Amino acid sequence: MTGLRYVYAVCRPFGAALQSQLTGVAGAPPKLMSHHGLIAVVSEVPERDFAEGPLKAHLEDLDWLTATARAHQGVIDALTAVTTPLPLRLGTVFRDDSGVRVMMEEGEDAFRRTLDRLEGxxxxxxxxxxxxxxxxxxxxxxxxxxxxxxxxxxxxxxxxxxxxxxxxxxxxxxxxxxxxxxxxxxxxxxxxxxxxxxxxxxxxxxxxxxxxxxxxxxxxxxxxxxxxxxxxxxxxxxxxxxxxAAYSFTEEAQGAEQAAQREAEGPEGPGRAEEEDA
CATH class of the missing domain: 3.30.70 (Alpha-Beta Plaits)
Incomplete structure (x- = not known):
């Protein structure tokens, strides 16, 4: 991946395959990133649309926001059919894989507790x-x-x-x-x-x-x-x-994700790369 990382959800490893033709935000297929026994569902999105400044501007565009929300929800729905996902906020973006792993490490305990509570x-x-x-x-x-x-x-x-x-x-x-x-x-x-x-x-x-x-x-x-x-x-x-997916019951995990995203953010925009890769 060479663009920014858009993260849809965190979940536990699952055996069933996602739909082969499934596309997410910006038309990119979602991929699974494994880290410490958890899975982040991500796709690559262009920096010109999803860097901090352009993203804020796009969120004021109702047509763009509607299309992006539908694509985001489509991936969440596909995940819900095969596992119990912990959906993240619309527009959760990181600079690269390292930024996603930082988020998963920072929120790991909260993610696991929430997934245990929401399972099934x-x-x-x-x-x-x-x-x-x-x-x-x-x-x-x-x-x-x-x-x-x-x-x-x-x-x-x-x-x-x-x-x-x-x-x-x-x-x-x-x-x-x-x-x-x-x-x-x-x-x-x-x-x-x-x-x-x-x-x-x-x-x-x-x-x-x-x-x-x-x-x-x-x-x-x-x-x-x-x-x-x-x-x-x-x-x-x-x-x-x-x-x-249980959007309304993820308060603890959502708080951990937001805190981790702020920790990973830097002057270059959302989720800058960290020097240390776990």
Missing amino acids: RVEWGVKVYLDTEAAEAAATERPPEKAASGRDYLRQRRMRNRSHEDMWQKAETFARRLHESLSEGAEDFRLHAPQNPTLSGSAGRNVLNAAYLVPRGKSEEFVEAVDRTKDDAPGLRVELTGPW
Whole structure:
């Protein structure tokens, strides 16, 4: 390899082969770098796009960012099919093989602990959205009254506000009960902040945005548990995504990776080569 090293994930050695035609970021095929009994999944990327300055500029380009994220996720998905990967952040880049090995050595203990905890497990995402228009239509079949006076207008407005509050409370109660039920079938969970509809592009207000760590062998039961709830409340939409690599449950390893990357960085850009090669 002569370019920079883009690192997708760290995992344990695995016997199955990756897809023969699999390509990653910048169209390069991923390769496996073994070090101290761990594997870093890397590919070569051009310095003109992935050195520190150009990379920061590219991350402001939505089209470039979308294409890169899809390529990154494609490699993670391929790994998830054959092993339990510990996915690293989008845009984790080092100067050369030595920089990658420094990262693996610095984060080795955290990587091993996290891989032990995630072995044989996947992440499922569950979101609940409140569709206020559908909820209002389900709540009443009568068309809104035409206000005969200012007093009538204020009365109708108070009723609409009260109706919205009731719908929101019901949505929160539904989401809380769903989360409690799903948590019983999961080994761990993360409650994320509600998504901004303007940024996510999803219709409705996000009431629940959660990730669940589930053993592969129990995934079918988990999916069935979500499906059973989808018709339980009018005006609510339950969205299930996965199975994914366990992105939401890698905090310790992500912190170790970032610290190691800062340690390996120098004035030449991301992950400069170290003199000592383990």
